[in-house]
Amino acid sequence: MNENVTENKSIKERIDGLVKSFGLPRLIIAGFLLLLYILAPIVGADLPTQLTNTINRFSWNAIMVLAMVPMVHSGCGLNFGLPLGIISGLLGATLSIELGFTGGFSFVMAMLIATPFALVLGSVYGWLLNRIKGGEMMIATYVGFSSVSFMCMMWLLLPYDSPNMVWGLAGKGLRTTISLEGYYNQALARILHIRLGNFEIPTGALLFFALFAFGMWAFLHTKTGTAMTAVGSNPVFAKASGINVDKMRLLSVVMSTWLAAIGILVYEQGFGFIQLYMAPFYMALPAVSAILIGGASVNKASIANVIIGTFLFQGIVTMTPTVMNNMVHMDMSEVVRIIASQGMILYALTRKTEGGK
């Protein structure tokens, strides 16, 4: 009997511990997704198709979520300024097409062209964030907004003239969506693509992500990487031990911006379209909430958080509409997505940050 009591207690403690370490909202979201997967076959949705959708969307978005990691590590908080990196990616994409590259090669060229933009914009952005330590997240948000609205004008004014991209009638000004058919549509997903009935795996895209994830993991274990983490967890101590805090932060911002640029290109190759103008406006928010759902906090993030988070977030995005529609004939997925993702960000912002500031 006595033993029984202690065992019960230990189980309860273990659950408590799990809730504490994992966070209640995260558990709710994971439980909700699990419920969706159980319900899906019952309400008549095809599970393999659903899984394929989730994996596809995972492969599109994962790198943009990965872009959150460096800045979180260096103590710059969540990168709400992701649209700036996305802009670099869009410049790469449109210039690659404008210069006449086609097929899979246009993807490589887009990445190459996007890189200098990302490095320059990232440096300026990083320099700015170094001047306003402590207020990064709000300013990052508005840097993102300003750059997107600035580029809205540029997309109209820049002298693009590829007939596949400009408005047909006016002959100038880029279209809001540009099809990638004939360019790098599915460029990565097609590599080693696996199909088992209704179940498909975009192997190439997943491998591409794995490459970056491994690179990030390896980087964080180099001397520079550990120094970056040190800056984030205790800037005073880092400074005392001879690390150039501002340089580390700048590096993390540039990395994040560049990853965002690559991330949007990967997203486009999966989605099949380039979306310009206001489309990048709120793209930071899904990436931010994804990494938070995965278990990251404002000042702690790992590669595992990225993978788990992207899977959970995209799982909810793909599963809710189908299950909801089949169950209650009400498409409440949009509302569910907003409440879950914004709720998650709110939760993370209200947690006390350990160490550091």
Added chain:
Amino acid sequence: MSVNKQKTAVNAAELIRNNSVPIMFIIICAVCIPLAGFSPSYLFNEIITRIGRNTFLILSLLIPVMAGMGLNFGMTLGAMAGEIGLILVCDWQIVGIPAMILAVIISLPIAVGLGLFCGRILNMARGREMITSYIMSFFINGIYQLVVLYMMGSIIPIKHSNIKLPRGYGIRNTVSLLRMRQKLDKLIPLKLFGADIPVMTFIIIAILCFFIIWFRKTKLGQDMRAVGQDMEVAKDSGINVERTRIISIVISTILADIGMVIYLQNMGNIATYSSHSQIGMFCIAALLVGGASVDRASIGNVFLGVTLFHMMFIVAPAAGARITGDSMIGEYFRVFVSYAVITIALVMYETKKRRARSRVGEQLKLEQGTGEEAA
């Protein structure tokens, strides 16, 4: 002597730096107005309309700034409450001024509830109030959609088919407020230089201004300023910091609620799912254009801001179309300027704060002879 001279030079530089945003805007307006080519009477009319429409909403931002909580992006919450009130009133076929009053009264408990919730959350996110209140506006927008798009008509009774979606529940994209339209503005009719002056709206705005001036002098107002200056000191002197901060947000939310009703009676229809989404952003931009900063905002800033910002908003599209031959450029330009202004104002505030902090740090260093505190 020379010290004095230096001081005045520094002061002048400081003055320009502190007012760089309004100065920039005056220049933008000065360039755009002749390019746009509107007649003075048209401009005057438009500006008066917009001042009447927006000022109340912008004034709702002042009290949280006073309490040191920064720019309250959560004012959107109050706007949503006001919209819910108006939708219900519209379905009950209440019209005119009584409809506005009734809409405010029904939405009051919603606004208070949302304000309390928002205040609580912001207390948990100290030092990050702005980004948190910003995300809060998105979160509550999700709840708002849940209520308006799914619960109205199914759980909350909605009778009239002109505001209900054909599917039987949810509210249409636009709800017409035709029989409430400009009823407040035109309650006391007055025409000046060919423009309709919304006398009653101005009177209400004036009352709110006096309320804010009076409020600053009350015990609560003093407490709020103390909390805004230094939370620790305020706490030591026996002020309930958390409660004071929550109250400031609740007041702001209620004012935004009333402001939204005034705003929409002028517009004459509700864009159910988008009227509120940009309101916080534009109000904050207008306040900053008036020379306010994150920790300091006055009634004067509000009026200067609303005038300059909306002047830019009126003339930019026309001027942009004139220069580039594309009307969209001007549209994007004014959006860009709104965001850029907020960005610049935030950056200036943070750098100033940092400079002040490092000055304090240096002082400490001098006093204590150690560098330990200079973090």
Added chain:
Amino acid sequence: MSSGKKTIIIRMCLVLLLLVIAVICFITGRGHTVYFDNKAVDFSGETYPAVYKIEVKVNGEKAAKLYEDERGMADTMGQSFSMVVEMTKEKGDEPTAHAVSLSLPYSMDGIILNIPAMMAGLPPEAYLSEFVQAPEPEAEESEEVVTDEFVMEDL
């Protein structure tokens, strides 16, 4: 007694005051659309014919000018409704003016008043009926709800 109690009482009074104002608004702010008909009416076996011309003034403003078989309308607020009816029986007759006040039923959004019946002194059930909106065409397309945040509003 204690200041706490006093505050509670003051707050209760304030809430009560708001409720009272709300009720007043609810009653006085009720909007109706009043339709005026100049049509023949059958009531208890008798026919009351339409007249040549009717002019309706509400709040001193001309709201409608009706020839035979015509309908006009006016928006009103509150339950008490007063108007001035100028009736011309036959072409060339002198118009006769009557001031009419009546109380509108709260539950009806749209109310039809048959002026000839009313002028003949018939009871309300003869001249007052509810205006029912014609059912909307079945083919009404389901409205796409736009919850997009990017809609640029004019301020």
